[in-house]
Amino acid sequence: MQLGIFAKTFATTGALPVLRAVADGGYTAAQFNMACLGLPSMPDSIELGAARSVAEASGEAGVSIAAVSGTYNMIHPDRTVRIQGLARLEVLAASCADMGTRLITLCTGTRDAEDQWRWHPDNASEAAWSDLRTEMEAAIAIAERFDIELGIEPELANVLSSARAARRLLDEMNSTRLRIVLDPANLFEVADSAERHRLIDEAVGLLAGEIGLAHAKDRHADGSFAAAGKGVVDFPHFIGRLKAAGFDGPLITHGLTEAEAPGVGAFLRTVLEESERA
Template structure:
């Protein structure tokens, strides 16, 4: 597995500065965010020059751009907000090839009007699922047009809040463009070690044929998010289960400070060694 990190962990508004920081911290790849180019995360426009500068910086720093973040609230209660997100997704997807990547990560969304990562009771409604299908069909059309894949991530606060719902979405859309970004810390809050392992194992078994990226953060004992290695997630078990399905993609950490990054790189390397035993 290749070790990676969210590029926006590091300060900077030009790709060369940011990606050199990624390399210096001990990582081989990055999930890019257009904020690292001094733009909005989902810009209304990206010039060819701006896109090519990402690829040039990646080559100069030896960092692979394994994905670019394209998150917007796909089931926002205001249809106009969703439509603006679709337009910006097309802008991003059109420039992916020039940025030397072929994967855009998405947010399946929430009915919360202010925070796309906040749970809402209507997320489990049939209407929310219908709206997600409509939004994903639009996203798949964009992905086909620009030859990119779309990474969705099961997340407790979003409409796709479990591995089972992610599988349902894959089955209903029937598009090979839909891939999975798996973050086990997004699948539980407070569970026993055995319950946690069961959740992780079942998710990998159910989604293994679509997993293209693994995320790495953690949970504290009381359910809060934490830096990878600072919580209760059994990383050796998680990485061993990924290895058992032949996963050889990127393991991308996030939710940490730039100062913590070198230590997390060391922790993940150690965990990968442990998973092979």
């Protein structure tokens, strides 16, 4: 597996300074964010030179662009917000080839109008699921047009709140354009060790064939998020299950500070190296 990090972890701006910081932190891949260029994460337009600067910096720094973040609230209660998000997704998709990536990560969304990462009871409604399907159909059409893939992630606060929900969406959409982003810390909030292992095993078992990207953040025992290796997630178990399922794609860490990046990278490299010897 290739070890990477969210490019937005680093405070500098500009494709080359950011990707050099990624490399200096000990990583060989990045999930890029347009904010690293001083733009909104989902801009209304992207100049050709800006997009190409990412691919050029990728080659110079020796850091591959595993994905670019394209998160907007796909089931926002205000349809005009969804329309705007979809238009911006198309802008991002049109620049993927010039940036040197084929994967955009999405946020399946929430009915919470203020925070796309906060749970809302209506997320469990059939109306929310119907809106997600409609939005995803439009997103897949964009992906087809620009020959890219879309990463969807089981996330407790979103409508796609579990591995089972992700499996359902994959089956209903029946599109090779959809890939799974799997983060073990998004499968539970507070759970004992046996339950954490069960949830990881279930997720990998249900989704193995479609996992395109793995994420690596952690949780403290109280449910709050932590940098990988600082909490209760059993990363040797997670990485071992991914390896056993045939996954050999990028492992991208996030939810950490710039100062934590070298230490987290060292921890994850050790886990990866030990998994190779297992």
